[in-house]
Amino acid sequence: MSTPVNLDNIRQAPKVLLHDHLDGGLRPQTVVELAEAGGYSGLPHDNAEDLGRWFVTAADSGSLERYLETFAHTVGVMQAVEALQRVAAEAAEDLAADGVVYAEVRYAPELFQEGGLGLDQIVQAVQDGFREGERRAEAAGNRIRIGTLLCAMRQNARSTEIANLAVRYRDVGVVGFDIAGPEAGFPPTRNLDAFEFLRQQNAHFTIHAGEAFGLPSIWEAIQHCGAERLGHGVRIVDDIKVDGDGTVHLGRLASYVRDRRIPLEMCPSSNVQTGAADSIESHPIGLLARLRFRVTVNTDNRLMSHCSMSSEFAALNESFGYGWDEFQWFTVNAMKSSFLGFDERLGVINDVIKPGYADLVG
Template sequence: MTSETVTTAPTPDQIRRAPKVLLHDHLDGGLRPATVAELARECGYGGLPETDPEALGTWFREAADSGSLERYLETFAHTCAVMQTREALVRVAAECAEDLAADGVVYAEVRYAPEQHLEAGLTLEEVVEAVNEGFREGERRAREAGHRIRVGVLLTAMRHAARSLEIAELANRYRDAGVVGFDIAGAEAGHPPTRHLDAFEYLKRENNHFTIHAGEAFGLPSIWQALQWCGADRLGHGVRIIDDIHVAGDGTVKLGRLAAYVRDKRIPLELCPTSNIQTGAASSYAEHPIGLLRRLRFRATVNTDNRLMSGTSMSREFGHLVETFGYTLDDMQWFTVNAMKSAFIPFDERLAMINEVIKPGYAELKAEWLFREAAAKGL
């Protein structure tokens, strides 16, 4: 192992093999296209725009590329429609864990809204138990394939609905059975997080963790409310914090009071570059705020959001950043340690993952690089 600095970009293979941590991934946004098509046939859902898996995957990506968060969210009607039985939920969760592990993800927090899976008669509890069963099965399959992954669940309430307290209580009941926290999601405009204060106050009284989708399609007021009124531990996206960071013509950077607060308090930002571009929160990878936020040492993390709709993976997200910003293995490790520090599992378990899995994994990749460099020089 080595602590020496690596100054060149990692290869695609190194990016894939590097241990990665994912904090913002939606279960209903990460299905395999073939699974969506098969489940639709099994349950008789005839609303898919395409039935061929390849064409269906293309449709999801193109429909999500509208530049509108509202249009982006409409694609989830199809995935949720085929996730209404216990068997479907177990399968989707197991495949999720397998796919993430094969991509080098060693720890993931995957979120979903139990209230969106009740149409075939399941109870909220049955939904949670089916998904948890699926993740444990997926972890087992990953181990058999030689991969290591741990998956924690975030239970999501929809911000336009009125079940947030009920879902928060559900998250608290299952907090020692695979559920590690709570979230609210959905269109931000017109649905402020302050409508769900009773849920957040309940979670704080129970010493439980929660993140809030904020600062994605909406701006600084959404972030301010999530932090100061609701007390969020993390910001789901939070990309619009850039609106409170002012860069002068000479390159001088000045942080507004909200941005300074977010950085000073080390509030994690669950940044999702490809998704942010699709929904219009950023115009390109080069213009994405993650570059500046990394330079200013915010608690920035890299995430996938919705792997199906964005046609992405953690390796692809890092690949785009490596290509755009010239990031190295050291940068990847920085983002990964940030994410692990910000996870909703106990401190000692986070520390063990950093010291026993993440740092040794990157050290091994750096040693490979140094060996290759030495060999190229004939040393």
């Protein structure tokens, strides 16, 4: 008999996460303690419970720009090696406890230099933290592997520098590159030198596109920059028309994205907060999954959205009736789309994901 689909049981299911920001997933108590240790005085609350509620409320504005403002506080307390190590280790522990077996966690090294740290110090500290978190998780009976994505902020001019950094550390756990930050006014084509360098180095990259800005952002990310995946990509729905009788018409860009199996790193709760979708129930993930785009489910920022992979799956179950079959499909999609090597991806799918869901289906 199939295991009932509820939050507790979803936590037991193996999950794969491709879009999660390190500085968007801190524990509220950790923010409070790091602020005290580092002399950061800008927090709106010094009580962890109140602070956690504040992050969600402040992020729940319907504006990507307002949403991004909340990161001033998390970034503000992550300006020391010890802080970066702690946040990374706790991220690995928290994800593993939620049943995530593989995650690609991203952050922008350039944001953590206010205290004088060099880029290499920052990357090494985060990698050390992830390895420690993996060890703690395994000791607790939860195995996880973390791959790192290094982000460049699209409003700055350091993308080639960060791309070089990603290539230098790709043999010690940095699996790819990304650009993040506000889309409007900062098209991905501003970073063409970085993407050309990455292609020459046979390195992987994803691009935030189609969240706060529409089809031109997606088109540039794919056709000019060569993105392997789309961070969010929710606005691809603007190139899909559904008639009153249910007949679906895909535009040329939507057809290309589907035909080429370009993965969409969708983050339902976050997309509602930033105004990219009106609600979970009306989120384009329903249509895109039905049309068999390469859809993946992600958290984006677990602190700001007060979410986990399990709670995202539970919300999709409530809104669309998805069950174990759909959850396995999303999870296999994500593992296929990860930046690990082919043999490693196949191993996780065949040895971890499929047996895990087989146990739940019964």
